Amino acid sequence: xxxxxLSYATxxxxxxxxxxxxxxxxxxxxxxxxxxxSEKFLITWVIALALAQLFTQLVFFLHLGRxxxxxxxxxxxxxxxxxxxxxxxxxxxxxxxxxxxxxxxxTPAETDKYILxxxxxx
Amino acid sequence: xxxxxxxxxxxxWQGPVTAIxxxxxxxxxxxxxxxxxxxxxxxxxxREWLTTVDPKKIGVMYIIVAVAMGLRAFSxxxxxxxxxxxxxxxxxxxxxxxxxxxxxSAHGSIMIFFMAMGLMFGLFNLIVPLQIRARDVxxxxxxxxxxxxxxxxxxxxxxxxxxxxxxxxxxxxxPPLSELAYSPGPGVDYWIWGLQIAxxxxxxxxxxxxxxxxxxxxxxMNLMKMPMFCWSVLGSLVLILFAFPILTATLTMLALDRSxxxxxxTSDFGGNPMMxxxxxxxxxxxxxxxxxxPAFGIFxxxxxxxxxxxxxxYTSMVWAIWAIVVLSFIVxxxxxxxxxxxxxxxxxxxxxxxxxAVPTGVKIFNWLFTMYRGRIKFATPMLWFMGFVATFTxxxxxxxxxxxxxxxxxxHNSLFLVAHFHTMxxxxxxxxxFAGLIYWFPKIFGFKLNERIGxxxxxxxxxxxxLAFIPLYIxxxxxxxxxxxxxxxxxxxxxxxxVAGVGVLIIGLGIxxxxxxxxxxxxxxxxxxxxxxxxxxxxxxxWATASPSVFYNFARITPVNDRDxxxxxxxxxxxxxxPRYEDIEIPKNTSAALIMAFLAFNFxxxxxxxxxxxxxxxxxxxITCLIIRSLKDxxxxxxxxxxxxxxxxxxxxxxx
Amino acid sequence: MKEExxxxxxxxxxxxxxxxxxxxxxxxxxxxxxATFVVLRNNTYGGPSGQDLFSLSFVLSETIIxxxxxxxxxxxxxxxxxxxxxxxxxxxxxxFLLGLAFLTLEIKEFNHLYQEGNSWRRSGFxxxxxxxxxxxxxxxxxxxIWMATMMVLIYRRxxxxxxxxxxxMLALFWHFLDVIWIFIFSIxxxxxxxx
Numbered sequence: 001x002x003x004x005x006l007s008y009a010t011x012x013x014x015x016x017x018x019x020x021x022x023x024x025x026x027x028x029x030x031x032x033x034x035x036x037x038s039e040k041f042l043i044t045w046v047i048a049l050a051l052a053q054l055f056t057q058l059v060f061f062l063h064l065g066r067x068x069x070x071x072x073x074x075x076x077x078x079x080x081x082x083x084x085x086x087x088x089x090x091x092x093x094x095x096x097x098x099x100x101x102x103x104x105x106x107t108p109a110e111t112d113k114y115i116l117x118x119x120x121x122x
Numbered sequence: 123x124x125x126x127x128x129x130x131x132x133x134x135w136q137g138p139v140t141a142i143x144x145x146x147x148x149x150x151x152x153x154x155x156x157x158x159x160x161x162x163x164x165x166x167x168x169r170e171w172l173t174t175v176d177p178k179k180i181g182v183m184y185i186i187v188a189v190a191m192g193l194r195a196f197s198x199x200x201x202x203x204x205x206x207x208x209x210x211x212x213x214x215x216x217x218x219x220x221x222x223x224x225x226x227s228a229h230g231s232i233m234i235f236f237m238a239m240g241l242m243f244g245l246f247n248l249i250v251p252l253q254i255r256a257r258d259v260x261x262x263x264x265x266x267x268x269x270x271x272x273x274x275x276x277x278x279x280x281x282x283x284x285x286x287x288x289x290x291x292x293x294x295x296x297p298p299l300s301e302l303a304y305s306p307g308p309g310v311d312y313w314i315w316g317l318q319i320a321x322x323x324x325x326x327x328x329x330x331x332x333x334x335x336x337x338x339x340x341x342x343m344n345l346m347k348m349p350m351f352c353w354s355v356l357g358s359l360v361l362i363l364f365a366f367p368i369l370t371a372t373l374t375m376l377a378l379d380r381s382x383x384x385x386x387x388t389s390d391f392g393g394n395p396m397m398x399x400x401x402x403x404x405x406x407x408x409x410x411x412x413x414x415x416p417a418f419g420i421f422x423x424x425x426x427x428x429x430x431x432x433x434x435x436y437t438s439m440v441w442a443i444w445a446i447v448v449l450s451f452i453v454x455x456x457x458x459x460x461x462x463x464x465x466x467x468x469x470x471x472x473x474x475x476x477x478x479a480v481p482t483g484v485k486i487f488n489w490l491f492t493m494y495r496g497r498i499k500f501a502t503p504m505l506w507f508m509g510f511v512a513t514f515t516x517x518x519x520x521x522x523x524x525x526x527x528x529x530x531x532x533x534h535n536s537l538f539l540v541a542h543f544h545t546m547x548x549x550x551x552x553x554x555x556f557a558g559l560i561y562w563f564p565k566i567f568g569f570k571l572n573e574r575i576g577x578x579x580x581x582x583x584x585x586x587x588x589l590a591f592i593p594l595y596i597x598x599x600x601x602x603x604x605x606x607x608x609x610x611x612x613x614x615x616x617x618x619x620x621v622a623g624v625g626v627l628i629i630g631l632g633i634x635x636x637x638x639x640x641x642x643x644x645x646x647x648x649x650x651x652x653x654x655x656x657x658x659x660x661x662x663x664x665w666a667t668a669s670p671s672v673f674y675n676f677a678r679i680t681p682v683n684d685r686d687x688x689x690x691x692x693x694x695x696x697x698x699x700x701p702r703y704e705d706i707e708i709p710k711n712t713s714a715a716l717i718m719a720f721l722a723f724n725f726x727x728x729x730x731x732x733x734x735x736x737x738x739x740x741x742x743x744x745i746t747c748l749i750i751r752s753l754k755d756x757x758x759x760x761x762x763x764x765x766x767x768x769x770x771x772x773x774x775x776x777x778x
Numbered sequence: 779m780k781e782e783x784x785x786x787x788x789x790x791x792x793x794x795x796x797x798x799x800x801x802x803x804x805x806x807x808x809x810x811x812x813a814t815f816v817v818l819r820n821n822t823y824g825g826p827s828g829q830d831l832f833s834l835s836f837v838l839s840e841t842i843i844x845x846x847x848x849x850x851x852x853x854x855x856x857x858x859x860x861x862x863x864x865x866x867x868x869x870x871x872x873x874f875l876l877g878l879a880f881l882t883l884e885i886k887e888f889n890h891l892y893q894e895g896n897s898w899r900r901s902g903f904x905x906x907x908x909x910x911x912x913x914x915x916x917x918x919x920x921x922x923i924w925m926a927t928m929m930v931l932i933y934r935r936x937x938x939x940x941x942x943x944x945x946x947m948l949a950l951f952w953h954f955l956d957v958i959w960i961f962i963f964s965i966x967x968x969x970x971x972x973x
Contacts, residue, residue, distance in 0.1 A: 004856075005853065005856060008849060008852040008853065008856070009849075011849075011852075012845070012846075012848075012849040015845055015848075016842075016845060019838075019841055019842070019845065019960075019963075022963075022964060022968060023834065023837075023838050023841075023968070026834060026968050026971055026972060027834055029972065030834065030971060039972060039973065042972050043969060043972060046964050046968045046969060046972070047964065047965075049964070050960050050961055050964035050965075053960050054957060054960060054961075057848070057953065057956065057957050057960070058957070061848060061852055061953040061956075062950065062953050062954075062957075072336055072795060073795065073798050076798065076799055076802050077802060079360065079364065079802075080364065080802040080803075080805045080806060081805075082451075083364040083451060083806055083809070084805055084806060084809040086451055086452060087368065087404055087806065087809045087810065087813055088809055088812055088813045088816065090404075090452070091397070091400055091401070091404070091813040091814075091816075091817060092813070092816060092817065093467065094400055094455060094463060094467060095394070095396065095397060095400060095817045097463045097464050097466075097467045098396055098461060098462040098463055099462070100462065100463060100464030100467075101462055101464070102462070115464075118464070119465055119466075260792050260796060261792075261793075261796060325803060328803075329796055329799050329800055329803070330796070332799055333792055333795055333796040333799065336795075337788075337791065337792050337795065338792070363799065363802065363803050363806075364802075364803065364806050365806075366803070367803045367804065367806040367807035367809075367810065368806060368807075368810045370807055371807050371810035371811055371814075372810065374909075375811075375814065375905075375909065378898075378905070378909060379905075382898060382899070383898070383899040384898050384899065384905035384908075384909070385821075385823075385899070385901060385902045385904075385905045386814060386818070386902060386905050386906065386909075388902075390823075391823045391899075391900070391901055391902060392818065392821030392822060392823035392901040392902030392903060393818075393821070393902045393905075394817060394818060394821065394902060397814060397817050397818070401810060401813070401814070404810075745923065749927055752927065752931075752944075753931070755940045
């Protein structure tokens with residue numbers, strides 16, 4: 001049996017582990033007075049664990065990669081992943097950048113100085 | 123609770139100009155119903171058209187609806203040109219500002235979603251299965267559902283004309299104008315649901331044809347042997363699959379703002395209207411490539427056939443398609459360079475936008491190289507191609523100008539922009555689809571269109587287009603803003619607007635000639651019958667069937683060995699052995715698609731008029747339809763082999 | 779018999795692939811909602827943020843419930859491929875109950891927020907939250923309706939090619955919803971709590 005119960009059980013246990021790890025990290029952060037981890041550290045790890053669980057579930061639950069050639073499922077998924085990344089990261093970049101000319105609480109002169117520096121014009 | 127929501131009879135009257143449109147729609151509807159009664163064709167209509175799952179019939183229906191909606195949107199164009207030609211200085215024209223805004227919003231929305239997308243899906247249905255030697259699409263029931271959802275969306279748009287009025291927000295309905303605070307009436311809701319319903323149909327078609335092309339090609343037809351039209355369609359489908367969900371999500375969020383008091387795009391409570399602009403163009407840019415790629419595919423077929431030569435640079439054409447597909451997902455900010463982003467962001471998207479012109483250029487050169495040393499026949503489809511080359515390249519260059527952010531700061535939302543995208547859409551998409559319709563007309567209907575009238579129509583369109591839009595390029599460069607219903611007399615722009623008005627009248631003459639062409643061709647059909655199934659000496663497999671094709675397309679799915687498979691098969695001199703026929707599974711007709719679309723229409727109508735009980739009822743009705751349909755496992759009947767043999771024998775006798 | 783098998787194999791590969799393609803488009807739909815959420819995450823308009831509203835243990839229970847249900851529908855699918863009607867029904871019933879439990883918890887959370895005045899009308903952040911999580915919940919609901927229908931069909935007609943194909947698609951759908959949930963609990967809840 002190609003898609004065995006063992007495969008599913010492995011995926012389940014791994015996912016459980018990855019989920020618990022992510023929750024544990026955040027729980028430690030909120031329940032201890034010492035903020036041992038920086039916000040950036042936590043966010044990076046939460047995302048990394050999420051991506052790891054994504055791949056785990058793709059392989060063990062959705063059986064990705066086991067298709068014989070031509071691998072259309074994988075191709076379509078890759079393109080979808082590309083579009084998702086472009087949309088989410090692109091939107092973040094763009095929407096954040098829309099404040100470029102309105103850096104908060106700067107006078108027009110300070111804004112000019114900021115822009116000149118940021119664009120490397122001397 | 124008021125059962126009729128906010129529906130009331132006062133919403134019918136919208137002024138005398140609109141009344142003319144309302145009368146036209148009503149009289150057309152009455153005429154159609156009347157003719158059906160007079161000729162006693164209701165049963166025929168139900169059996170042959172309303173419940174069909176045959177893509178060839180569905181394709182014809184798409185084209186009929188697309189043409190009808192196109193005529194409506196063209197009358198909007200006539201009104202706009204007339205208004206701008208007379209409204210100068212003290213003269214405020216004959217349209218109120220609110221009506222004018224509804225007119226340009228309807229014009230854009232209808233042309234893109236119902237005229238262009240309709241013609242496109244129509245050609246997909248008619249030609250793709252034939253070109254890959256398949257009998258049908260992957261999911262025939264889904265196909266019918268897609269068409270009827272498209273129809274339901276179009277009917278919502280037409281209903282807005284009859285009662286309530288349309289959105290006055292432009293074809294993309296930017297917030298905050300499209301939010302409840304500034305557009306409290308039913309117009310924007312009609313826009314949202316017409317597009318949402320039609321959009322779901324488009325997405326489902328995307329899935330359907332994608333699976334069809336990837337999984338149902340004839341044995342031996344690997345992708346690099348597939349006709350270029352199918353490659354272009356595949357590229358367009360990938361764009362549909364990954365862009366339309368963005369539209370669905372964004373329209374939903376706007377609807378939620380309007381109906382549940384959410385704050386995605388409101389000006390207060392933490393909404394961000396600019397996010398709407400970002401999302402809608404993340405869909406909107408791929409959308410325009412969705413429209414142009416199939417037109418490019420049509421030109422690949424037409425140029426090769428009428429140059430009597432293989433398409434030049436097949437492999438580079440394929441790569442160009444995929445370069446366009448990928449690039450079209452990373453250029454969308456060029457639609458809002460002026461929205462406040464810094465130079466880095468603007469520069470990135472500007473450069474990507476300029477890059478996308480390169481694969482397009484590759485394609486144009488490949489077509490020209492195909493013509494070089496070919497034995498060219500200047501049938502009407504070739505004329506449309508030449509018109510395309512002349513206009514599209516120039517308009518494309520105008521786009522490259524606007525890809526430069528500093529230049530765009532001057533040209534954004536000017537008439538220069540309007541001229542550019544109309545050049546792309548008319549010179550590219552419309553000219554392409556016209557070429558395709560004329561080229562494939564004999565395959566669909568069994569006789570050729572009248573060439574002479576077709577030529578006259580082309581020249582009217584070509585010169586009419588130039589007259590209508592060159593003034594707009596000039597006006598845009600001089601600073602004319604788009605979407606205005608009148609301009610200051612002191613600017614001295616009126617003569618240019620008058621020239622543009624004359625241009626659109628000449629286009630109108632072209633359209634009238636096309637209508638005449640169809641009528642005359644029908645009357646002359648016996649003289650122009652397609653007697654071989656291959657009237658143009660074509661190269662691809664759709665010409666290997668009867669004209670019109672028999673309902674199961676091909677009696678036998680024989681393997682394919684070459685690119686330009688039909689051309690290769692024609693070169694083989696020895697006659698084929700006597701064919702052995704097999705039973706063929708044919709999908710049965712069904713009314714479920716029509717019923718679900720009718721429920722979808724009423725869902726939308728209920729939402730628009732705040733008759734939420736109706737929407738809820740229709741929603742559960744659709745789910746019920748789906749469950750009922752799923753209870754049956756078999757949706758096909760078997761055509762026995764000896765019946766297939768009889769049909770094939772009849773065709774051979776007809777063509778003997 | 780062989781021809782029927784071949785026909786159903788082609789039908790399966792077409793239909794299941796088509797369903798996979800639909801799931802990929804649904805990814806982009808959710809991506810649009812995620813993008814909007816992320817852009818609006820700080821637009822609380824003076825109202826509460828994720829840190830104020832989300833409970834770690836509550837979300838953990840929802841997550842485990844959904845994960846177990848994803849495992850059980852996988853087992854149902856395996857049984858379907860082997861033609862065993864009883865385990866298919868039992869595992870599907872388990873999945874259904876777990877899914878219902880998940881939905882109940884989610885509705886409780888939404889209702890709690892609504893009663894406290896922190897509904898979708900309160901701010902851009904909350905609109906995005908309710909819509910993203912709510913859309914996932916709507917998909918779960920659709921899955922449950924589909925599951926109930928499938929259980930009735932399998933109970934009455936047993937396991938055969940068409941039903942196996944449908945169970946395959948339902949399993950894919952349910953797995954996909956758990957995958958989306960990974961990103962919801964990570965980006966919405968965990969990152970919301972981190973601040």
